[in-house]
Amino acid sequence: MKSIYLDTGATTHLKKEILNEMMPYLTYNYGNASSIYTLGKKSKMAIEDSRIKIAEALNCEKSEIYFTSGATESNNWALKGIALANKTRGTHIITTKIEHPSVLKTCEFLEKQGFEITYLPVDEYGLISLDQLQDAITDKTILISVMFANNEIGTIQPIEEIGEICNKNNIYFHTDAVQALGKVPIYVKKYNIDLLSLSGHKIYAPKGTGILYIKNGINIENLIHGGSQENGMRPGTESVANCVGIGKAISLITKDIESRNKKIRILRDKLINKIHKNIGCAKLNGHPTQRLSNNINFSLRDVNGTMLTLILDVLGICVSSGSACSCKSKKPSHVLLALGLSETLATESIRITLSEEITDSQIDYIFNQLSKVIDEIRINTL
Numbered sequence: 001m002k003s004i005y006l007d008t009g010a011t012t013h014l015k016k017e018i019l020n021e022m023m024p025y026l027t028y029n030y031g032n033a034s035s036i037y038t039l040g041k042k043s044k045m046a047i048e049d050s051r052i053k054i055a056e057a058l059n060c061e062k063s064e065i066y067f068t069s070g071a072t073e074s075n076n077w078a079l080k081g082i083a084l085a086n087k088t089r090g091t092h093i094i095t096t097k098i099e100h101p102s103v104l105k106t107c108e109f110l111e112k113q114g115f116e117i118t119y120l121p122v123d124e125y126g127l128i129s130l131d132q133l134q135d136a137i138t139d140k141t142i143l144i145s146v147m148f149a150n151n152e153i154g155t156i157q158p159i160e161e162i163g164e165i166c167n168k169n170n171i172y173f174h175t176d177a178v179q180a181l182g183k184v185p186i187y188v189k190k191y192n193i194d195l196l197s198l199s200g201h202k203i204y205a206p207k208g209t210g211i212l213y214i215k216n217g218i219n220i221e222n223l224i225h226g227g228s229q230e231n232g233m234r235p236g237t238e239s240v241a242n243c244v245g246i247g248k249a250i251s252l253i254t255k256d257i258e259s260r261n262k263k264i265r266i267l268r269d270k271l272i273n274k275i276h277k278n279i280g281c282a283k284l285n286g287h288p289t290q291r292l293s294n295n296i297n298f299s300l301r302d303v304n305g306t307m308l309t310l311i312l313d314v315l316g317i318c319v320s321s322g323s324a325c326s327c328k329s330k331k332p333s334h335v336l337l338a339l340g341l342s343e344t345l346a347t348e349s350i351r352i353t354l355s356e357e358i359t360d361s362q363i364d365y366i367f368n369q370l371s372k373v374i375d376e377i378r379i380n381t382l
């Protein structure tokens with residue numbers, strides 16, 4: 001049986017060439033990067049080389065790159081750090097209803113600390129309205145946090161326009177760019193982004209790796225307190241191998257963005273069209289064009305998403321019935337509900353996120369399996 005992994009939105013495997021670069025720092029180059037002898041300096045140099053690579057990929061200064069344990073930490077740091085450091089200036093934050101739980105739960109926490117949060121709605125395609133964003137701003141607004149692209153439906157927000165609004169109103173702009181990295185070019189300066197979160201394990205680096213870009217001069221409090229690592233702003237003995245791994249992954253994924261994504265987009269559209277043409281009552285969730293090149297999300301009437309995922313798993317195909325962070329929860333996806341789907345339709349959904357390795361013949365195979373399983377489920381629920 002062929003096994004096909006279609007859940008790169010949840011995670012990716014560790015690429016051999018990334019592991020190879022990490023290996024010395026997992027074995028013989030084990031020095032503490034804070035030690036002043038040669039073994040320590042080798043670790044320090046490896047971290048700084050990686051920081052330079054990441055800064056080049058994002059077109060920013062290396063002093064603006066901070067290594068974290070993942071995007072959950074990056075998002076927590078961005079929101080709590082800005083809130084704490086700027087509360088005398090204002091206590092209002094704007095975000096959206098479709099953010100990742102690491103943003104939404106952090107906002108809930110900040111609400112308990114006395115901050116006021118506005119959760120912007122989205123339209124049927126998952127886009128926020130720039131007019132509504134503008135109207136939500138008050139003289140107390142200190143931060144706007146809008147994800148670059150959504151992890152469930154792939155919709156890409158108008159980031160440049162949001163950045164302009166933030167800049168004009170002197171409000172910090174944070175974006176969670178976990179899913180966008182490597183799919184669309186990211187220009188932190190051009191888009192007026194002050195803080196940007198990234199995760200390594202969606203781009204073939206190890207799990208437990210992340211980045212927070214913090215524009216120089218931003219007023220931000222630490223999330224973690226301790227020693228002087230990461231300029232004293234994110235202390236803790238550095239995981240050198242992880243820093244090297246995510247640096248290599250970011251430099252690989254930000255090369256040839258156009259050509260790599262063109263191929264995936266063509267195959268994605270082939271599968272979307274086949275589903276639309278041949279499978280009844282199938283609704284594409286997310287924006288038809290302003291969406292990530294690898295993302296497909298369908299609601300399929302009378303087909304429970306969890307059941308479909310489990311049956312496809314038996315056939316060797318990995319898809320997701322929601323985002324990996326929420327698929328264990330019994331509740332329908334907050335993202336699909338925000339698009340206006342009914343609770344039932346929201347549970348009748350699957351997300352397919354294609355990998356770079358996907359081939360044309362695999363698309364045909366996936367479609368055939370999908371179509372058979374959907375027919376069977378529908379017959380059995382009649």
Ligand code: PMP
Nearest residue numbers: 070071072100151176178179199
């Ligand atoms: N934001 C988005 C959009 C994500 O998809 C994820 C991972 N599911 C995260 C944040 C959290 O990243 P990590 O797993 O590195 O904590």
